Amino acid sequence: MRTLRQIHAHFLKSPANSFCFYALSKILAFCALSPSGDLAYARRLFAQIPNPNVFSWNSLIRGSSQLPNASKEPIFLYKQMLQKGFAFPNSFTLAFVLKACSLILAFFEGRQIHCHAFKHGLYSSPFVQTGLLNFYAKCEELVAARLVFDEIPDKNLIAWSAMIGGYARVGLVNEALELFREMQGVGISPDEVTMVSVIQACAKAGALDLGKWVHAFIDRNGIKADLELKTALIDMYAKCGEIDRARKVFDGMDVRDTKAWSSMIVGLAIHGLVKNALELFSRMLESKVRPNHVTFIGVLSACAHSGLVSDGRRFWSIMHELGIEPMMEHYGCMVDLLCRSGLFEEAYSLVNTMPIMPNSIIWRTLLVGCKSNGNLDKAEIVAKQLLELEPLNAENYVLLSNLYASSSQWEKVSYMRKKMKDNGVKVVPGCSSIEVDGFLHEFVVGDESHPEIKEIRKALREITERVRLVGHEPWTSAVLHDVGEEEKEVALCEHSERLAIAFGLLKTKAPVPIRVVKNLRVCSDCHEVTKIISKAYDREIIVRDRVRFHQFVNGACSCNDFW
DNA sequence: GTAGGGTTAG
Numbered sequence: 291m292r293t294l295r296q297i298h299a300h301f302l303k304s305p306a307n308s309f310c311f312y313a314l315s316k317i318l319a320f321c322a323l324s325p326s327g328d329l330a331y332a333r334r335l336f337a338q339i340p341n342p343n344v345f346s347w348n349s350l351i352r353g354s355s356q357l358p359n360a361s362k363e364p365i366f367l368y369k370q371m372l373q374k375g376f377a378f379p380n381s382f383t384l385a386f387v388l389k390a391c392s393l394i395l396a397f398f399e400g401r402q403i404h405c406h407a408f409k410h411g412l413y414s415s416p417f418v419q420t421g422l423l424n425f426y427a428k429c430e431e432l433v434a435a436r437l438v439f440d441e442i443p444d445k446n447l448i449a450w451s452a453m454i455g456g457y458a459r460v461g462l463v464n465e466a467l468e469l470f471r472e473m474q475g476v477g478i479s480p481d482e483v484t485m486v487s488v489i490q491a492c493a494k495a496g497a498l499d500l501g502k503w504v505h506a507f508i509d510r511n512g513i514k515a516d517l518e519l520k521t522a523l524i525d526m527y528a529k530c531g532e533i534d535r536a537r538k539v540f541d542g543m544d545v546r547d548t549k550a551w552s553s554m555i556v557g558l559a560i561h562g563l564v565k566n567a568l569e570l571f572s573r574m575l576e577s578k579v580r581p582n583h584v585t586f587i588g589v590l591s592a593c594a595h596s597g598l599v600s601d602g603r604r605f606w607s608i609m610h611e612l613g614i615e616p617m618m619e620h621y622g623c624m625v626d627l628l629c630r631s632g633l634f635e636e637a638y639s640l641v642n643t644m645p646i647m648p649n650s651i652i653w654r655t656l657l658v659g660c661k662s663n664g665n666l667d668k669a670e671i672v673a674k675q676l677l678e679l680e681p682l683n684a685e686n687y688v689l690l691s692n693l694y695a696s697s698s699q700w701e702k703v704s705y706m707r708k709k710m711k712d713n714g715v716k717v718v719p720g721c722s723s724i725e726v727d728g729f730l731h732e733f734v735v736g737d738e739s740h741p742e743i744k745e746i747r748k749a750l751r752e753i754t755e756r757v758r759l760v761g762h763e764p765w766t767s768a769v770l771h772d773v774g775e776e777e778k779e780v781a782l783c784e785h786s787e788r789l790a791i792a793f794g795l796l797k798t799k800a801p802v803p804i805r806v807v808k809n810l811r812v813c814s815d816c817h818e819v820t821k822i823i824s825k826a827y828d829r830e831i832i833v834r835d836r837v838r839f840h841q842f843v844n845g846a847c848s849c850n851d852f853w
Numbered sequence: 854g855t856a857g858g859g860t861t862a863g
Contacts, residue, residue, distance in 0.1 A: 319854065348854065385855045420856040427857095451857040486858040521859040553860040584861045591862060622862030655863045 291328050294320055298335075314339060315346045322353025329353050344377040348386060355390035364390035365399050379406065381415035388421035392428040400425045416442070420449050427456025432465075447478055455487035458494065466491040467500070479511070482519045489522040498530035517543070521550045528557025546577070552585040559592035567592040568601065583614055590623035594630060602627045622651055629659025638668060650680040654689065661693045669693055684715050 298317055301310060314335065321332035336342060336350050347367065354363040368387045371377060379387075384407055391400035404422055407413040419442050426435035439445070439453045450473045457466035470488050473480065480488070485508050492501035505523060508515060515523070520543050527536035540546070540554045551574040558567035571589050574581060581589075586609045593602035606624060609616065616624075621644055628637035637659055641648050653676040660669035673690050680686055687710040694702040740746065 323854075345854070352854075380855095382855050389856080415855090417855050422856095424857065446856090448857045453857090455857060481857095483858045490859075516858090518859045523859090525860065547859095549860045551860085556860060582860085587861050594862085617861085619862040624862090626863060651863050658863070 291321070291326060291331070295331075311339075311343070315343060315349070318346050319349040322349045323356070327353070329357070341374075341376045344380055344383065347371045347377055348380075348382045351383065351390070352386040355386060355393060360390070360393040362394065362396070365396060368403075379410055379412070381412050381418050384410075384412055384415075385417040385421045388418070388425045392421075392425040395429050397429045397431070400429065416444070416446060416449070420446075420452055423449060424452045424456070427452060427459070430460050432456055432460060432462060445476075445478075447481060447484065450478055451480070451484040451487060454484060454491075458487040458491040461494050463491045463495040463497070480513070482508075482513050482516050485513055486519050486522045489519070489526045493522070493526035493529045496530050498527075498532060501526045501530055517545060517547060517550060521553050524550065524557060525553045528553070528560065531561075533557060533561045533563065546579065548579055548582050548585065551577075551579055552582065552588055555585060555592070556588035559588045559595065562595055564592045564596040564598070581612065581614075583617055583620070586614060587619045587623060590620060590627065594623050594627035597627070597631045599627060599631045599633065618646060618649055618652065621646075621648070622655060625652055625655045625659070629655065629662065632663060634659050634663035634665050634668070638672075648675075650676060650683070650686075653679065654686065657686075657689060657693070661689075661696060666693075666697055681713055682715055684710065687715060 318335050321327045351364045351367045412418050423438045435456050454466050454469050523539045524536045536557050555567050589605050625637045657672045691703050691706040
């Protein structure tokens with residue numbers, strides 16, 4: 291900038307020459323776009339140009355959209371440009387403005403740019419087309435994105451990747467994977483950016499086998515696994531229950547940034563490997579990588595899972611010291627942590643003194659806390675808030691009804707059912723799935739179509755009975771106790787049903803003694819339980835947390851056959 | 854001077 295200012299001064303001092311406007315626009319571009327530039331200087335310079343050319347407008351539009359805090363400035367500039375009517379937008383202009391729209395999810399503005407693309411005859415530009423496609427995808431308007439995509443005559447890698455990424459981001463996993471296959475069918479080879487989206491789709495589906503296959507595909511095709519792709523792999527393995535593989539990818543990285551560390555820490559936290567998560571956080575601080583809000587979500591949720599109140603409080607203050615303002619998610623972790631540690635009153639007052647309006651998740655966490663802490667009078671107040679905020683969510687009614695049932699308030703139980711019916715709340719049948727020996731079994735509430743449903747129901751009944759015998763509510767608190775050489779307590783929660791299903795599928799009674807412990811903490815421990823059963827039976831069993839993956843896996847279709 | 858990518862509480 292210092293040198294540039296000197297050059298600028300020379301131009302101002304020298305008599306008007308024919309290079310002046312050209313040179314000024316070059317100076318402007320540097321100020322606006324270079325990492326060592328100065329956007330404020332660019333703005334001042336721009337204000338002195340009587341009739342900026344399209345190049346100058348573009349530079350400023352692009353420069354203002356590269357700021358860390360995205361704003362509407364690029365869109366305002368674009369409007370000014372049209373109003374002045376001196377320079378007309380070209381394909382660069384539209385590409386930059388569309389990028390700005392996708393960053394701040396300015397749907398209505400972006401849609402107008404779509405019209406302008408036709409008006410100014412710029413719709414055939416591949417940059418404008420992928421810009422539009424990506425803009426719609428970022429706004430989660432996948433139908434619109436697909437329409438644009440289908441209209442592109444020569445789809446290049448960028449267009450395919452943007453479309454696949456769009457599907458993957460919103461969880462349209464089948465569509466993403468179908469498109470990935472189609473892309474290869476027309477002879478376009480994916481690169482590392484494409485593979486990030488494909489891996490992300492696997493992560494969302496909980497499709498471990500497919501994820502492993504895609505990982506092998508990356509290696510086989512010599513695609514460079516860079517920082518982003520490795521981070522996506524860590525996340526995929528963690529979400530699919532293979533925390534060891536996630537760790538292997540993490541340990542093999544030579545450069546790790548905040549997101550890489552965070553994804554590993556979050557992964558360990560969701561697996562209930564709290565000690566490892568906190569150890570890794572210390573290592574992260576030692577490595578001088580600055581944690582961000584996501585890192586703290588991982589660390590705080592890890593503390594919640596293990597009831598580490600004092601650690602949680604310590605991290606809470608470290609977060610403040612680092613200047614990270616707590617978000618809804620952080621409050622959620624703290625409320626959960628306090629509730630699980632029996633500090634309900636403190637959780638309650640935290641929610642009531644939060645500087646941001648608590649959302650439904652916060653109230654629901656607190657309501658679960660009411661139940662586990664036996665605080666029924668507060669439950670009424672919390673439930674009122676929750677139902678006002680979210681009157682159409684069946685989960686809330688079921689939760690409240692169960693809470694009343696646990697204290698034998700049967701009139702209130704039936705009142706909740708009535709209220710639910712009156713409000714027209716529909717229950718979506720719950721769906722869970724488990725993979726045994728590479729075979730995925732899906733179960734929907736009320737569905738009896740599984741060929742081994744009888745054995746499964748029998749195993750379910752047996753486990754229910756055994757949990758009930760020790761005086762606890764089945765499916766909310768049960769613990770399997772490993773009888774192997776190393777005694778191990780593992781918590782189970784609603785996913786325990788899946789284990790009963792596994793036992794049913796294994797056509798045998800549960801061989802592992804069931805014991806109930808109080809203050810059950812983390813459902814992610816299901817992964818631990820499955821490991822124990824897998825070991826006991828020498829069979830591969832995987833419990834999936836996030837399965838929304840129907841057509842492809844569903845039993846018959848292993849990924850190798852499919853591809 | 855242009856387009857596509859990673860981590861997020863219950």
